[in-house]
Amino acid sequence: MTDRLKATMVIDREFQISAVDPRIYGSFIEHLGRAVYGGIYEPDHPLADERGFRTDVMELVKQLNVPIIRYPGGNFVSGYNWEDGVGPVDKRPRRLELAWRSIETNQVGTNEFVEWAKSVNSEVMMAVNLGTRGIDAARNLVEYCNHPGGTYWSDLRISHGYRKPHRIKIWCLGNEMDGPWQIGHKTAEEYGRLAVETARAMKMVDPEIELVSCGSSGSSMPTFPEWEAVTLEHTYDEVDYISLHSYYGNRNNDTPSFLAKSLDMDQYIxxxxxxxxxxxxxxxxxxxxxxxxxxxNVWYHSNEADKNIEPWLVAPPLLEDVYNFEDALLVGCMLITLLKHADRVKIACLAQLVNVIAPIMTENGGKAWKQTIYYPFLHASTYGRGTVLNPVVSSPKYDCAEFTDVPYLESVAVYNEEREELTIFAVNRHLAEPLLLQCDARSFENYRVIEHIILEHEDLKAVNTAEEERVKPHHNGNAEMREGMVTASLPKASWNVIRLKRKKP
Incomplete structure (x- = not known):
């Protein structure tokens, strides 16, 4: 290996950050654009099941092994009456959906989504409306979903054909309430007071639930982090998590700065x-x-196109970012960043799952396919289960327009003791040169490299379409382990998954 750039890494099984909570590989489906209608649900599609859900989409979701999916929003939830989405489908109202200026048909609601989530082996993370509504609607929804029976709302669920309670565990107390764009936008004091009283009422109905308090809708908000400090003064004792939201884009076509944006995510956390x-x-x-x-996620490709979408359509093609190869590299860096903070980040949701800024795209009546960002998420979700180790990394660095001292190597390791496997996730940010990785893994005696997966492409702007999958991983990496040292050449601008396993005696 003659790579001119070299990075070193030391991994020890005793240097542990935390066990990975599987919910770090969660996702999100909002009643927005074609995420639901034309995404997961399309009754007229040739591959729809008897409930109207697309089985081709279900298979792609199942491959990702997503343990939890946030629903129904997002900005949508701040104007949503959950009662509109339950009961006989033919009696459900069509509503003006103000957040995304669309028509909501309510053909899919709480019960249907819970059923769909089960079919893809996932749990639901439910959000309640703290924009136009509050304590009463939230406690009633918990009763409808989680109470066994014998009360008005639980018996109503049973009359709708769902005898067993859904037992939804994780609940979000509103969405992005710090944002002026949000229906029912509140000050930190207003939100904190409403959220804590709503939390208390919800836990009176079901003491077993866990609650997420609204954090800032981004680190660039002028009220960040004062919003967190003020709202948590009220909610800290009643909630279990606080939310973070972050999207990045390459609007200036400055790829070195774009690939460094996970450093901003790290500082935000x-x-x-x-x-x-x-x-x-x-x-x-x-x-x-x-x-x-x-x-x-990455979100910027569709911004201009969305300005031209006609309002008040059913399931318009909103936020349909077509992801390229460099987007996949940043998504890989962001996944590594989340894993580095596994001691505190217990839930994370790639936003979103189908069609809307998503790893999976569909054609109405046609194909479903994998976007470029599908693959790093798939690899992390598949192989990033176990305990995150705290590596000691030394890497050459670069400066760019937005950041200084950016390491070319972004990397983390996950040890799965039960399966006796060690996985190294690594991104080489260098756009022109391969990077020689030398990793001291002597604490993993009798381990060997079983696979080195690489996602690479000569064209940073290459995309996948229904007709052609241009960006997909190969298994021709050259990682090897000798005398406790792992060496690998990480191609320029590449996502790498190096898997090691203990040799059987």
């Missing part, structure tokens, strides 16, 4: 953790608050 721990100290609390990074 650190700031929220510091704020949570400040409130913990201030309250003399023994409880540690965890993070729910329940919206994250």
């Amino acid at each position: 650190r700031t929220v953790i510091a704020t949570c721990d400040y409130i913990k100290a201030k309250k003399r609390s023994k409880k540690t608050l965890y993070l729910s990074f329940d919206e994250w």
